[in-house]
Amino acid sequence: MPENKVNTLITDSPQEAARILLRGGLVIFPTETVYGIGASAFHHSACKRIYDVKKRPMDNPLILHVENITSLRVCALVETEGDLVFQKFSPGPITGIFPKHNQDLFTAGLKTVAVRIPSNPTAREFLEACGVPVAAPSANLSGKPSLTKLEYILEEFSGKVDCILQGEEPRIGIESTVIDFTEDPPVLLRPGFVDQKDLFSVLPNLRILNTLDEIAESPRSPGLKYRHYAPSCKVVLADSLQSAPQSVAQIGFTFFLNSIYQVRVSSNEEYMKFLYSFFVECDRRKIAEAWCEIPKEGRGREALLNRISKAVAK
Ligand code: TXA
Ligand code: MG
Numbered sequence: 001m002p003e004n005k006v007n008t009l010i011t012d013s014p015q016e017a018a019r020i021l022l023r024g025g026l027v028i029f030p031t032e033t034v035y036g037i038g039a040s041a042f043h044h045s046a047c048k049r050i051y052d053v054k055k056r057p058m059d060n061p062l063i064l065h066v067e068n069i070t071s072l073r074v075c076a077l078v079e080t081e082g083d084l085v086f087q088k089f090s091p092g093p094i095t096g097i098f099p100k101h102n103q104d105l106f107t108a109g110l111k112t113v114a115v116r117i118p119s120n121p122t123a124r125e126f127l128e129a130c131g132v133p134v135a136a137p138s139a140n141l142s143g144k145p146s147l148t149k150l151e152y153i154l155e156e157f158s159g160k161v162d163c164i165l166q167g168e169e170p171r172i173g174i175e176s177t178v179i180d181f182t183e184d185p186p187v188l189l190r191p192g193f194v195d196q197k198d199l200f201s202v203l204p205n206l207r208i209l210n211t212l213d214e215i216a217e218s219p220r221s222p223g224l225k226y227r228h229y230a231p232s233c234k235v236v237l238a239d240s241l242q243s244a245p246q247s248v249a250q251i252g253f254t255f256f257l258n259s260i261y262q263v264r265v266s267s268n269e270e271y272m273k274f275l276y277s278f279f280v281e282c283d284r285r286k287i288a289e290a291w292c293e294i295p296k297e298g299r300g301r302e303a304l305l306n307r308i309s310k311a312v313a314k
Helices: 014-022 044-054 069-075 080-089 121-130 150-157 196-202 212-217 268-284 301-313
Strands: 009-011 027-030 035-040 063-065 094-099 112-116 163-165 177-180 187-190 234-238 249-252 261-264 289-293
Touching: 009 014, 014 027, 014 035, 014 121, 014 163, 027 121, 027 150, 035 044, 035 063, 069 080, 069 112, 080 094, 080 196, 150 163, 234 301, 249 268, 261 268, 268 289, 268 301
Parallel strands: 009 163, 027 163, 063 112, 094 177, 234 289, 249 261, 249 289
Antiparallel strands: 027 035, 094 112, 177 187
């Protein structure tokens, strides 16, 4: 169904946005990672509309967003390990996959459910006002980079969703860390800001899938087999930007006077924050090739390599 004739309300009132969601509408809202496009998880036709708007394959399930651990338990069967991780890292950029507790929730036919508790203050007020779990994938067209700025959301989704909630912009910039607690030992399915080192402190037996192929072939997370997060242009992971031709765009730690478009960062945290907006800007400027400098050792490296490698593999 084409989605081009919807009246989109732009508001900074989480309560107004929640009323629209509770009537079966689609609401885009900021989280600390990226923007999400949400529907009530009890409203299955609204959840299915998310797939139309995003052009998302129907076998890729959605993450539910809730405001606290009590609501998490209403959706999911959380046992000791999940509990330890959520007590330590939530609210924050971490998602758990658990057996589904409430059969009325939309989970794209699965018996498991992915849930997270965002820390972004706008998201929290919104979720509290909703009072129901909000099913929300990242707000981007399927296959494209996740969006991290209101400007890009307005450009891509005005006229396609019922409401866009304005508030605190995402500060992390890449999607949440995803852990599958239905496996023993639990498996890290998607690296993120909360990294292996953080997780090993509470989950010493956490299993890491090492290569993109291993991740792509994993039946555990249907969405991970899709090569996404990619701009239209060719993406190159470069040891250094020294040898980059002048006609390419660059993101990294080095500064070059002659590059046609560049984003210079001083840490992996900044790199995570700006990676997707760099990709979006490369598309806007119709740049043919984008070079990404290899991230530094330490926090963020695994998550950045994962996202950049996916864009390279496209
Ligand atoms: O930071 C984030 O997680 C953002 C913000 C909006 O919260 N959301 C996000 O959603 O990145 P999405 O749909 O783009 O990514 C969710 C990932 C997908 O790879 C999906 O396949 C996986 O989680 N997933 C969701 N439910 C699952 C389930 N029951 N079992 C396995 N994987 C699941
Ligand atoms: Mg996504």
